[in-house]
Each structure stands twice: as structure tokens, then as C-alpha cells.
Amino acid sequence: MTPPVRLRALYETLAAVYGPQRWWPSDSALETMIGACLTQGTAWTSVERSLTNLRERGLLEFNALQKVPEEELRELIRPSGFMQRKAATLRALLDLLEQEYEGSIDQMAQAPPAAVRAQLLAIRGIGDETADAILLYALGQPVMVVDEYLRRVVIRHGLAPARARYAELQQLAMAAFAEERNSAAMANHCNEFHALVVQVGKAHCGRRPDCAPCPLRGDLDQHQQGQPAAY
DNA sequence: CGCCAGGCCGTGT
């Protein structure tokens, strides 16, 4: 079987085990974008605290958030760490929204995804993964988010060389849904797949000796079975 | 107390 087909099988396995994930957990597209930036190198529980700070002050809304001085913003997002960089990144993101899309995320979602991606990548603090997370989870575009967990799973299962770069892994993952012609359905698969990979990654990262048997264990090649879990 | 988290970037080789 080709790597995309095997990857599709892994996706089905995870979907059967964990069920629908329905990511991204948030009440609005703006909150999703903010969360995507705040979660970089940070546990989600810490991000939630920052989002709560913003919510309590009614700042999960474009116009209100736009008015907040960066210094104050820093304090509000302190719980999720890297506050100086992240506050600046959020400001730049709001500026992009205002200057290019009249502060409307709906309008941003109508623009060509490639152009939006380039604009996001131009912001300091937003790289490939965060840009794609925003495209997928906030704007509904059919793109896979490649994170460290997906990378580990793909390499571990021998579906890509250990050296594979972001774009290569992304193409491979999306090729798993090549049969899907409907854009919305494709976006839904990307959405679920990434969320599922994060779930299995968190539960079976292989660093804890007492970690439960990985649901994907049966999909590993025979000669890989005995090795310690790598994700 | 030590390691890690739903990354990214600047620097040195």
C-alpha cells in the first residue's frame, strides 16, 4: 500500500478509537486564532487561563482587543508564556485583520488561502504550523496542520524519510484524503485528523513508562513492534 | 526539582 493509503488507515483507526474531536475548542474564529498563537510551545491548560483573562474583560472581540495596549495584553496572556513575543504577534495579527480585511474574519476567509498564508507567515511569531492552524480551524480552509506529533507518527510508521520537511509531510497527509473532492469535507478530514493525532500523541508520547498500549500499535510493521513507542 | 507543553526565530556551523 502507498503511504497515503496507509496514513488514511491510521486516520480511520484513530477515528474509531477516539471518535469525533470537533476541534478547535473555542466560541469564535477570533478566539481560535488567538489560541493558535498562544499555544505555541505551551500546554493548552495554560492557554485557557489566558483566554479566560481576555474573556472576562470582553476582549475576545476584535474592536475591544484592538484597543488594548500591548503592555496590558502581555499581562493578560502571561499564563501561556513567551508573553512579549506573543503579545507582539497578536498585535500584528490584529493589524493584518484591520488593514487588509476591515477587521472581518469572514472577509479574510473569502480571500485566496495562499495569499492569506503568506500574510500570516510574514508576521513574526507565526510559522508554518500556526499559519495552517489558523487557515484550517479559524478560516475553514482544507489544509493539514503538521505538528511534531504527526511528524513522529509518520516517521515511526516509515511513511516518510526522517528528514522530511513540513511541506512534504503536509502533502503526504492530505494525499490520504485524495479521493475527497468536496472542499468542506476535505477540511473536515484535516480538522479531525490533526485533532486525533494530537490526542494520540499526548496520550502515547512514549516518555512515560506506564503509558497505555498505543491504538496504532497494530498498524506498525512487525519489525517495529518491539521498539519503544516514539510518539 | 526536572522536564515538558497543540512553536518560532536568530545565530552559528
Next chain:
DNA sequence: ACACGGCATGGC
């Protein structure tokens, strides 16, 4: 091209 350290904080 690739490795490495800094960025900050909270959970376990």
C-alpha cells in the same frame, strides 16, 4: 541545510 539556545509560565 541543519543544530542549538532563547523565549516564560504552569502542570505534573
